[in-house]
Amino acid sequence: MIKIKLRQLLWDREVTATAVHQATGISQSILSDIVRGKRTNVGLDIINKLCVYLECDINEILEFIPE
């Protein structure tokens, strides 16, 4: 299972989902779903856009949790 740690990351950096939406083009509704964990099978295109805008590495957004 891969956890998307976007909520915490945005909170830490004091960045709103709206700001991410406007800067990256990722739709606001999709972002809301991702942040709330309602969408899990996200594509690398979106992960990439997040890494670019947030200037972070993949492991700051994703975490693999074996089970």
Next chain:
Amino acid sequence: MIKIKLRQLLWDREVTATAVHQATGISQSILSDIVRGKRTNVGLDIINKLCVYLECDINEILEFIPE
């Protein structure tokens, strides 16, 4: 840009794409495309299956390359 380092990983571990296909259920043709870099926007479902089967972390499969 996110690079998928699957070819090198499979080579290092001497695991065939066919073995991955059979163990994970990821289709053989898709796997071939991913390994050859013909498909880049892969979903986290597939990344997760790879991590599970190969018992590795995400960063062994993916690499974020800023540009």
Next chain:
DNA sequence: AATCTTTATCATTTCAACATTATAAACTCA
């Protein structure tokens, strides 16, 4: 209270990811 911003949610549509199947090509190895 009224206004502004942000987030949640829903409905619709588009398009590509992925599965499936089949075949060809490449590569072992007896």
Next chain:
DNA sequence: TGAGTTTATAATGTTGAAATGATAAAGATT
């Protein structure tokens, strides 16, 4: 050389990821 395995490639169908737009709800600010 021929059989067995692995990889490349193409065609097709399904499904869900993601965009768009719109509205409601929740938070902030004054």
